[in-house]
Amino acid sequence: MAAPRKSSEFYVPDLCRVRAVFMLLITSELMVLVLSIVQAKADWIDWNYFGLLSLFVQWTVLTSAALICLLRNWLARLSVTRSTLAMVIIVLLDVLAFGLFADSVLYPQPGVSGWQGIAKKLLLALLITLMVLRYFYLQHQWQQQREAEMQARLAALQARIHPHFLFNSMNTIASLIAVNPDRAEDAVLDLSELFRASLRAGDRLIPLKDELDLCRRYLDIEGLRLGDRLTLQWDIAPDLEKQAIPPLTLQPLLENAIYHGIQPRPEGGTVTLEASHRGHFVYIMVQNPRPESTISKHDGNRMALANIQSRLQALFGDEAVLKHSHQNDVYTVTLRLPRRTANHSAGPDIEGSRNES
CATH class of the missing domain: 3.30.565.10 (Histidine kinase-like ATPase, C-terminal domain)
Known part of the structure; x- marks a missing residue:
């Protein structure tokens, strides 16, 4: 049986650190900015859409990062596949909770099915989460390879x-x-x-x-x-x-x-x-x-x-x-x-x- 991994060997960086959270927030805001530019029809950017989407994205990013940070030691003991699945589920449940709250309280849209909008948010969150986790994994693998080469050198x-x-x-x-x-x-x-x-x-x-x-x-x-x-x-x-x-x-x-x-x-x-x-x-x-x-x-x-x-x-x-x-x-x-x-x-x-x- 393989020995449990240490939290320092976990491929996801420590999201309790200010720098990691700051980078997540900056990346998510850039993504919101791009979506707001695409959404705009008359002007360069739809500021209304930008403000509401920023609020929603920052909530989900911060709460998801906090949950993964609290569960980091437990996640590090799992295999890569299981820890990845667990983090995807955490993010999707977080997006679902804030999506229901946003659609019902903040900006309800009577002409659009609520579940249809939430399904879109979940799909987008799934794709983005998998891309971010894939980046973290490749970065971790590169760092391990660099460390091994440095020790040999x-x-x-x-x-x-x-x-x-x-x-x-x-x-x-x-x-x-x-x-x-x-x-x-x-x-x-x-x-x-x-x-x-x-x-x-x-x-x-x-x-x-x-x-x-x-x-x-x-x-x-x-x-x-x-x-x-x-x-x-x-x-x-x-x-x-x-x-x-x-x-x-x-x-x-x-x-x-x-x-x-x-x-x-x-x-x-x-x-x-x-x-x-x-x-x-x-x-x-x-x-x-x-x-x-x-x-x-x-x-x-x-x-x-x-x-x-x-x-x-x-x-x-x-x-x-x-x-x-x-x-x-x-x-x-x-x-x-x-x-x-x-x-x-x-x-x-x-x-x-x-x-x-």
Whole structure:
């Protein structure tokens, strides 16, 4: 027996929301306007007919939407066919009740059979309801397909990042084993904890605090290799700890900053990470020295930026922006994310994990 569907999986949108009701009202008024233009004989529009029909349509639309909203949880447990039939019956009974009231009280027409007028209203309501429900169903199917494609795309992009990161990290650890095995062991623990957190497939978005913890683990490994050549400058707004961000978004940027901006320079340099918010957006900036060689053309750098851009677009749409530039021998990558709060924490903090080890 199939498990009952959740209300969030129901193909009809939540009609308790103001936006959904507003769209229904606007659509129904446009339909009334068209019918009033067709009905008019002398003028462009029959305003009398428009006013009466608008009153009738708005009554039925609002009451039908309210009934479907109240019964949403029950309807979601039914099959698509049964829930559709139930909603059609609700709308038709609603139209029948208001049709009888309108014909007998508001605007009775002595020369026309009352049942004939109600039958026309019921037929029109049936056709319109089926068309609207069909639109909702196709829209729901499209959204589910888009969600499945997005998850597959994110999984593929995540898989492309992991081998690149693992290769560079293992090289760092290998260089430490001969000269300082104890610190190499700490680096292995950092790497294992980082992968344990980052390989969670279900974490599409994590708090910025957890992403920064992953970055600190990576920078601890690189700091062991580079020593005093690597200087870090952090400026993170304190109220951004719960900002939602895809996992392994900042780590590849820091990796590029070190491998293309710090490692080629004998004197090293400073990697800057800043995060602030203005209005409804969060801005994250990563800066590093730009060496004399044309590092911006490096394939790994381009791939990392392209992967991050694709992931941000898939999760946030056009609200997310990634830009990179170089000015005065400084290479800058800037992320703009919509202000959102992550629902959970992806893993333990750094110090707690290392103490347990």
